Amino acid sequence: MSTEPSVAILGLGWLGEPLAVTLAGLGYRVAGTTTDAAKAERLRQAGIEAALWNINDPLPPAWPTALAADTLVLCVPPGKVSDYAATLGRVTALAARAGVRRLLFTSATSVYGGTGVKTEADTGPDSERGERMLAAELRVRASGIPRVLCLRLSGLVGGSREPGRFLAGRRFEGGEEPVNLVALEDLLRFIPAILAREDWPETLNVSAPHHPRRQDFYRQAAELRGLPPPDFDGGGEGKSIDGGALCRWLGLDYEVTDWFSWLAERKARG
Template sequence: MNNTWNRVSILGCGWLGLPLAERLVSSGYQVKGSTTSPEKLELLRQKNIQPFLINLSANPDALYLADFLKADCLIISFPPRLRAGGEALYLPQIQLLTSALRQSSVKKVLFISSTSVYREVNGTVKENDPAVILKESPLYQAENLMQNSSGYKTIILRFGGLVGGNRHPGRFLAGKTEVPQPEAPVNLIHLEDCLQLCAKLIQNPTPHHEVYNAVTDKHPSRNEFYTAVAKNLGLTPPQFAATETPQFKIISNEKLKVALAYEFIYPDPMFFF
């Protein structure tokens, strides 16, 4: 553990945030974790995570939020909710958070984003090409808000489709028919790689704001991958539509691998399970 960053706050202890908090606690970090569910507070406490009940859309008490942000590193791990108008609430939540951060001790922010900020360009996508960005994406706008501060350095980690833990992709399309884009490549990442990458980025010095894509090395087709993982669970494989005009992107992970000298634990989605 790098003692420079021994106090970590995780905003959003869900699919990624909770196991990440557990891993950091086991490595000797002092970890605060937030949830919007009162019934989850005891679970966090039992795992030696200092629990906080924080809902940024409900105007949390400023002193309570300031206490949560008494940390060296903040990990933001809650995506915009796509239902019930959740996307419209997302940017005001991030704006409230950035205002609170300006008064905090946080020096590094790890913002969990997504490769959904990229257009389908029918080719390879890298981080530094503005032409491939969906500028209207709430996530992309939130990224910009986080990186507009000089008081702390923000690392944007754009994950591909999240797999592992209780997310088995064999259930995603099983039994469905006329599934589009059979030959489009998948851009995925396993939970174990997510956790390992977050831990490395917390430890590494961050001289300036940075953006990384995080996906597997291999990109099998949707047909190949989702057929295999459905069979892995003994479920009916999806039936794909006839070949159509392709709409896809292949996310490059080269920048991340070079910067962190990182080798993926699960480089090929066909061997996730």
């Protein structure tokens, strides 16, 4: 295993691709996986070793040489993987046998159920999606990789993910529930800072500190894009994800602290 800073990113998608570019700019040797041959070639031209690999296919007998790295970042959403927990368990066990020392798994705050403020200690899913994500966390923790951090991400916005389009023109319940979101620009600040440290905790939430009502946020998001706003029934206490432990540990604050200002600034940029 090389001694230079090295990261392999499984899933060069919405988060994985800009993360790879960011880390390469910071001097890391970066490799990753995609199922898109054109994207792989484009990333190779940018100095990122991009391997074609669909983890739904049978696993190779050994960890690919192109992905040899000290740290593995898993950015593979459950909707693209059959038998999510078991597949990630097999992949990370293969990585462990190859000498991968650290694993950052981009999990989700769906592992929290119920209502009220949720910290990292409040795990208890009340949905099938949450159960699936928690099962995946348990499997990657059992992989044999010495250090594992499950980074529980709130709803993802920014980049190509335009929240004005998420709910436009439709009707939903729970308009009073708080939104729990994190912007791509904050993730691209936090993750490199995490990778630069060795004293990883087991779990951290990533959720901006502003939690407006769903009906207020998504109506404004749609209107700013000239889309029909969603309609909400009232009610719904919901839950608020506390992402403060990450800030205290890293000594970094969220850049996005007001979602309505973020929406307006995004609109102004086009």
